[in-house]
Amino acid sequence: MDTYLSHEASFRRILVQASRSYEIIVGRDLLKDCGHWIRQIASPCVAVIVADDTVDGLYGDRVAASVEKEGIRALRYRFPHGEESKNPDRLFELLEFMAERSVTRTDLIIALGGGVTGDLTGFAASVYLRGTPFIQIPTTLLAAVDSSVGGKTAVNLKAGKNLAGTFNQPHLVLCDTDTLKTLPEQEFACGMAEVIKYGVLSDPALFRLLEQEDARDHLDSIICRCVSIKKDLVMEDEFDTGLRQLLNLGHTLAHAIEKYSGFCISHGQAVAMGLAAVARCAWASGLAKEDCSGRIEAVLGKYGLPVRCDYPVDRLCQAILKDKKRSGGTINLVIPQRIGDTCLHRIEVERLVEFYSSDVRKEEKDSKKGLTK
Numbered sequence: 001m002d003t004y005l006s007h008e009a010s011f012r013r014i015l016v017q018a019s020r021s022y023e024i025i026v027g028r029d030l031l032k033d034c035g036h037w038i039r040q041i042a043s044p045c046v047a048v049i050v051a052d053d054t055v056d057g058l059y060g061d062r063v064a065a066s067v068e069k070e071g072i073r074a075l076r077y078r079f080p081h082g083e084e085s086k087n088p089d090r091l092f093e094l095l096e097f098m099a100e101r102s103v104t105r106t107d108l109i110i111a112l113g114g115g116v117t118g119d120l121t122g123f124a125a126s127v128y129l130r131g132t133p134f135i136q137i138p139t140t141l142l143a144a145v146d147s148s149v150g151g152k153t154a155v156n157l158k159a160g161k162n163l164a165g166t167f168n169q170p171h172l173v174l175c176d177t178d179t180l181k182t183l184p185e186q187e188f189a190c191g192m193a194e195v196i197k198y199g200v201l202s203d204p205a206l207f208r209l210l211e212q213e214d215a216r217d218h219l220d221s222i223i224c225r226c227v228s229i230k231k232d233l234v235m236e237d238e239f240d241t242g243l244r245q246l247l248n249l250g251h252t253l254a255h256a257i258e259k260y261s262g263f264c265i266s267h268g269q270a271v272a273m274g275l276a277a278v279a280r281c282a283w284a285s286g287l288a289k290e291d292c293s294g295r296i297e298a299v300l301g302k303y304g305l306p307v308r309c310d311y312p313v314d315r316l317c318q319a320i321l322k323d324k325k326r327s328g329g330t331i332n333l334v335i336p337q338r339i340g341d342t343c344l345h346r347i348e349v350e351r352l353v354e355f356y357s358s359d360v361r362k363e364e365k366d367s368k369k370g371l372t373k
């Protein structure tokens with residue numbers, strides 16, 4: 001990772017080498033120069049700026065002004081914020097919007113916003129005219145550390161989350177960390193769930209930093225660390241047939257919780273619950289080398305995240321079975337063995353309920369023996 005200082009801003013560049021190679025630029029005050037960054041990678045006549053109503057109101061004008069300064073015409077597609085917008089109707093509306101305005105394959109699509117915008121726009125970019133360049137400008141912590149990198153795009157179907165999508169790497173990721181200053185506390189916490197996930201996954205030093213200090217004081221370097229971890233896994237297994245699945249730590253249950261809640265529980269909150277649950281169950285079922293669930297729950301709690309979910313385990317497991325992670329009669333679980341050490345563990349689908357209720361069974365047993373934590 002290189003750190004560069006320009007006359008106006010300091011930023012770091014991280015290179016992702018996948019089916020398309022691209023840079024992730026992380027730094028402050030980058031939005032006002034986004035036209036300049038676009039010119040480094042493409043020469044579009046038109047840039048379609050896709051943003052939800054909140055983000056468009058906050059940052060749409062700044063991005064549009066910057067691209068227009070470079071002689072690129074800005075078109076703006078704005079949609080209602082929230083997970084409900086990540087659906088096939090919205091996808092087709094966006095495609096029609098571009099087609100009606102004769103956007104071509106040499107133009108550029110900009111995903112300006114959080115993971116919902118990134119997933120929807122990335123999908124549209126991969127199918128519009130069979131592929132049109134797009135860049136990610138993440139404005140949530142969750143998008144900065146996770147969804148803007150790695151090329152997974154999706155919309156939700158009635159049957160479940162992210163059930164239609166593509167792999168489509170962006171041409172550039174421009175992460176202006178100043179945009180995170182307007183993020184509501186709860187949305188910041190949701191991003192922290194993914195940050196904590198990276199610590200548990202493979203970085204004990206990052207995890208300790210999150211325990212001991214305030215993440216806000218180290219935001220740029222935390223984002224760079226997280227995307228570097230993700231980049232390495234993406235470069236190893238871009239199409240998610242092996243090691244990349246480790247990034248789904250906590251997500252198997254999380255997607256089921258989101259779906260079961262009718263998307264009232266956000267992705268980040270669900271990831272927090274899923275992460276805490278899989279850590280407890282991994283220990284209770286003898287799959288972990290150490291009991292790290294207490295530390296994980298404590299750090300999730302420190303950043304305002306929930307660690308328990310009241311939904312019935314059998315109903316959540318039914319939802320998991322609709323998830324795309326299933327393969328025939330088995331499913332890969334991502335098991336935290338200790339902080340910084342995680343593995344994939346394949347189990348039969350019939351054993352899912354047993355696994356996800358093992359923590360409660362152990363707690364009941366311990367409490368009968370007077371061993372409660």
Ligand code: NAD
Binds near residue numbers: 148151267
């Ligand atoms: P989001 O895009 O809905 O953003 C959350 C909220 O924050 C929205 O209301 C938005 O308007 C608001 N917002 C965004 N930026 C803001 C800013 N700077 N200031 C003020 N408000 C702002 O949700 P999210 O949490 O960013 O992303 C969640 C989505 O990402 C889920 O759909 C999830 O499935 C997806 N995801 C995808 C991947 C991937 O690899 N593609 C990885 C993780 C999550």
Ligand code: GLY
Binds near residue numbers: 152247248
């Ligand atoms: N968020 C999981 C992945 O990108 O693979």
